Amino acid sequence: MFAAPPEQSLEWSDSGVEGSYRFLKRLWNLVQGHVEQGVAAQVAPADLNDVQRDLRRKVHETIQKASDDIGRRYTFNTAIAAVMELTNALAKGADDTSAGGRSVLQEGLEAAVLILAPIAPHIAHTLWNALGHDEPVVDAAWPDHDPQALTRDSIELAVQVNGKLRGQIQVPADADKAACEAAALSEPNVKRFIEGKSLARVIVVPGRLVNLVVK
Numbered sequence: 001m002f003a004a005p006p007e008q009s010l011e012w013s014d015s016g017v018e019g020s021y022r023f024l025k026r027l028w029n030l031v032q033g034h035v036e037q038g039v040a041a042q043v044a045p046a047d048l049n050d051v052q053r054d055l056r057r058k059v060h061e062t063i064q065k066a067s068d069d070i071g072r073r074y075t076f077n078t079a080i081a082a083v084m085e086l087t088n089a090l091a092k093g094a095d096d097t098s099a100g101g102r103s104v105l106q107e108g109l110e111a112a113v114l115i116l117a118p119i120a121p122h123i124a125h126t127l128w129n130a131l132g133h134d135e136p137v138v139d140a141a142w143p144d145h146d147p148q149a150l151t152r153d154s155i156e157l158a159v160q161v162n163g164k165l166r167g168q169i170q171v172p173a174d175a176d177k178a179a180c181e182a183a184a185l186s187e188p189n190v191k192r193f194i195e196g197k198s199l200a201r202v203i204v205v206p207g208r209l210v211n212l213v214v215k
Helices: 014-035 050-073 076-093 099-116 121-130 177-186 188-194
Strands: 154-161 164-172 199-205 209-214
Touching: 014 076, 014 099, 014 121, 050 076, 050 099, 076 099, 099 121, 154 177, 154 188, 164 177, 164 188, 177 188, 177 199, 177 209, 188 209
Parallel strands: 154 209
Antiparallel strands: 154 164, 199 209
16 A cells, blocks of 8 residues: 555565565654653643654644545555654654653554554554553544644755755744845855845745846
8 A cells, every 4th residue: 555556556575565664654653652661641742842742743744634535635655654754753852751742643653553544454453542542543533733733933955056056044933035035145154145246136935046147
């Protein structure tokens, strides 16, 4: 199910099975390590720090993507890939043993298990119970993404000079063209490539990039 969409043929690969096993084992170990630390208290999203909010955003982006992949597109392989990415992100955040960190990890692990339940039902059943739920995972509701969790305070834009990537900038999510242009012009590496040249044009693609045309 991971190697190809269901409508395509697939050449069997033992290494592919091994890769899926390693992924499931990693998720298993992540859940067990989390559970061994005790019950995780729920922390309100407003009380999370920036790193925790970023991880929670990844959780809900995964829920949104997997819901569309499985429910509308029937592309189980891309849904599994999204859970793999989420598992990697959760593993990196597992060192945060604060109340907020453990709350986000609990939420993320629950989402991963629920998404995998139709795909790997037996391990999902066991992990769901390990995470503190008495009911079988088959009776649990599909997770809903939180639109508020998807919002960003800031975004990263690529900065190009004459079409070539020269830097990255962080700007407020609602930054206008003038603010994006100012941030791009002040980026240290970009300054090197525009020094002594005249700025002919600034192209801002909202949410993506700023291209400085110089002569």
